[in-house]
Amino acid sequence: MNKATYQQQFTTEDSPGWLAIDDQLDQIYGDTEPRHYPPLCGLHYAAGGSDPIDGASIYDSNHQEFHRHIVSYGLSELYYDEEKAGGEFSKWGFELTFRLLPFQDDQHDPIWAIQIMNNLARYVFTSGKWFEENHFVPANGPIRLDTETEITGFVFALDPELGKIQTPHGEVSFLQMVGITNTEVEKLKQNPTTDAVKELIDHLKKDNPLLITDLNRK
Template sequence: MDRETYIKTFTADDAVGWQSIDISLEKNYRDTKPRHYGPLCGLHFAAGGSDPIDGASIYDSDKQEFHRHIVSYGMSELYYNEALAGSEFSKWGFEFTFRLKPFEDDKDDPLWAVQVMNNLASYVFNSGKWFEENHFVPANGPVRLNTDTEITGFVFALDPELGKIDTPHGEVSFLQLVGITENEVQRLKKNPVTTAVKELIDELKTNNPLLITDLNRK
C-alpha cells in the first residue's frame, strides 16, 4: 500500500497493524473469541511501558488436541504510521505465537508464556537482532520457572496455521515458539546451524504437526 492510499484509508486513531493481526486471527478462528491481556507491566510500550509486548490473545483450540494458542502484539508495527506505509517488513517483521498443552500447575491462563515472549522481545529491542524461522534459543533452565520439566529451550517455526501476512506496514511472520527438551538443546548446541534446527522441527512435526509444546514431554 502506497502512502497516499494509506492516508486515505486510515486515520491517526487506527491501530493499523493490530487490525491486520486481528483480521488474520478471525479468519482462522471464526467464532472462537480469545481472552485478551494487555501489557503485563500495566502500561503500553508506546506510552512508556517496560514490556515490548503490548498485548497477547489466548485462544482455546481443539485442533490436533486441546491446547492454548497464544499470539503476541508488539513485534510488528501496531499503530498508525504513514511513514512506514508500503515497507518490506512491519517493524521486526514478526509476532510470537506459542501453542501449549494444558499444564497441571497452570490454574489460569499461562501468562508466564507471555512473559517469556516479553523476555525474548526485550532481547530483540535491546540488541537489534531479530528472530527468524529455524533459530534456536536455550533457556538455561526450565522454560516455566520453578517447574520440573525437561523443556529447557525453544526453536522457532512458522506457525502452521497462521503463516505470514501482508499488512499496510509490510510483511509479518507468525513465529511459533516450540519447546524442546534438554537432550534436544544439547544436540543443537553441538551443531547450532539452521539446517540442524529445521531437521529437528521436521522430526517433531511427524507426530505433532501443530508443534504443540507439552511441558511433560520427555
C-alpha cells in the same frame, strides 16, 4: 500500499497492523473470542512500561488436540503511521506465537508464557537482532520457572496455521516458539545450524503437525 492509499483507508484513530493480525486470526478462529492480556505492568513500552509487547491474546484451540494458542502484539508495527506504509517488513517483521498443552500446575491462563514473549522481545528491542525460522534459543533452565519439566529451550518455526501476512506496513511472519527437551537443546548446542534446527522441527512435526509444546514431554 502507498502513502496516499494508506491515508484514504485509515485515520490516526486506526491500528492497521493490529487489524491485520486480527483478520488473520479470524480466518482460523471465526467468532471465537480470545482472552486478551494488555501489558502486564499496565503501561505500554513507548509510555515507559517494562513490557516490550503491547499485549497477547490467548485462544482455546481444538485443532489437533485441545491447547492454548498465544499470539503477541507489538513486534510488528501496530498503529497508524503513514511513514511506515508499504514497507518491506512491518517493524521487526514478526510476531511470536506459542501453543501449549494444558499443564497441571496452571490453574488459569499461562501468563508465564507471555512473560517469556516479553523477555524475547526485550532482547530484540535492546540488541537490534531479530528471530527467524529455524533459530534456536536455550532457556538455561525450565521454560516454566520452578517446574519439573525437561523443556529447557525453544526453536522457532513458522506457525503452521497463521503463516505470513502482508499488512499495510509490510510483511509479518508468525514465529512459533516450540519447546524442546534438554537432550535436544544439548544436541543443538553441538551443531547450532539452521539445517540442524530445521531437521529437528521436521522430526517433531511428524507426530505433532501444529508443534504444540507439552511440558511433560520427555
